[in-house]
Amino acid sequence: MALATPPDLSDSAVPVQPLARTYPRGLYIEPHQHEWGQLLYAVSGVMWVDTPNEALAVPPQRAVWLPPGVPHGIRVVSDLQMRNLYLPQATASTLDSTVQVLEVGRLLRELIITLVEQTDEQPAYSEALLSLTLLELQRARRTVMKVPMPDTPDRRLLNLCQSVMANPTLDIAFEQHAENAGASVRTLARLFQGELGMGFAQWRRQVQLATSAAELIQGVSVSQIARSMGYSPSSFSDMFRRELGVSPSLYGQGQASGAVL
Structure with missing residues (x-):
C-alpha cells in the first residue's frame, strides 16, 4: 500500500x-483527501477510484473530478501514466460540488497534458490554458x-467487495468469497442488503459492467472480456445488452468514435 505525495498545496x-x-x-x-480540488486523469491504463460510497472504473477516455475534501483511494488495474490537476478552492468552486466522471475528448486531453508539461515562463499562456481547460x-x-460501496466498519463486507473488484469473474462463487472474507x-x-440495498449477484453484475465498459473503451475484444469474467461470449453479450440497452461491440465502437450511447 502507498500514499501518493501531492505537490505543495500551501x-x-x-x-x-x-x-x-x-x-x-x-x-x-490508500484513502486520503486534499483541501484542493483534484482532477484525476490517466493517459494510459485503467484504475478504480474509491470514494466514500461508490467506486468508479476509469479508463483513459475518462477523468474523475474530486471536489475539495473528498476522501479517495486508487486501485491501479494496469500500469498508469497519470496526469493530475490540483485546483485551489476558489477555482474548484467553478466546477461541480460532487464527484463526477467526465468524458475526455481530444481537446480536453491535450489541454490537461499541456498544463502538466508546460513551465511557468509564460504566465499569460498558462492562465489562458487553465481558463480553456475549466x-x-x-x-x-x-x-x-459507478458501483456502490459499503460505508461500514465491518471489514468482511469491504474485503469481499474489494476482492470482487480485483477479479469479478463468475468462476468464484459467493460461498468462496464468503469463506475468504471469514x-x-x-x-x-x-450485509449486502443492509449496506448496499441489493444482493451479491446484482452488485457483482454492476462491477462486471463497469469493468467491461472500461475494457471495451481500451479496445479489448468482447470474447476476451467474456472469458475473463466466466461467461460465454453470447451470454456475456446478452447480459450487457439487457443491463445497458446496447451490445458490447456497439458500445465499444460508439465510445471509440465519440458517439453518445
Whole structure:
C-alpha cells in the first residue's frame, strides 16, 4: 500500500498545481483527501477510484473530478501514466460540488497534458490554458458508470467487495468469497442488503459492467472480456445488452468514435 505525495498545496494563490506520476499495476493508494480540488486523469491504463460510497472504473477516455475534501483511494488495474490537476478552492468552486466522471475528448486531453508539461515562463499562456481547460471541464459529458460501496466498519463486507473488484469473474462463487472474507453466506447476504440495498449477484453484475465498459473503451475484444469474467461470449453479450440497452461491440465502437450511447 502507498500514499501518493501531492505537490505543495500551501499556496492558494497558485491557480493550478499539475502532477505527473507513473503507477505500476496492483498499486493501492490508500484513502486520503486534499483541501484542493483534484482532477484525476490517466493517459494510459485503467484504475478504480474509491470514494466514500461508490467506486468508479476509469479508463483513459475518462477523468474523475474530486471536489475539495473528498476522501479517495486508487486501485491501479494496469500500469498508469497519470496526469493530475490540483485546483485551489476558489477555482474548484467553478466546477461541480460532487464527484463526477467526465468524458475526455481530444481537446480536453491535450489541454490537461499541456498544463502538466508546460513551465511557468509564460504566465499569460498558462492562465489562458487553465481558463480553456475549466470551460472544457464544465461542458464535458458526465457518465454514470459507478458501483456502490459499503460505508461500514465491518471489514468482511469491504474485503469481499474489494476482492470482487480485483477479479469479478463468475468462476468464484459467493460461498468462496464468503469463506475468504471469514464470514457466513447468510451474514454477508444480510450485509449486502443492509449496506448496499441489493444482493451479491446484482452488485457483482454492476462491477462486471463497469469493468467491461472500461475494457471495451481500451479496445479489448468482447470474447476476451467474456472469458475473463466466466461467461460465454453470447451470454456475456446478452447480459450487457439487457443491463445497458446496447451490445458490447456497439458500445465499444460508439465510445471509440465519440458517439453518445
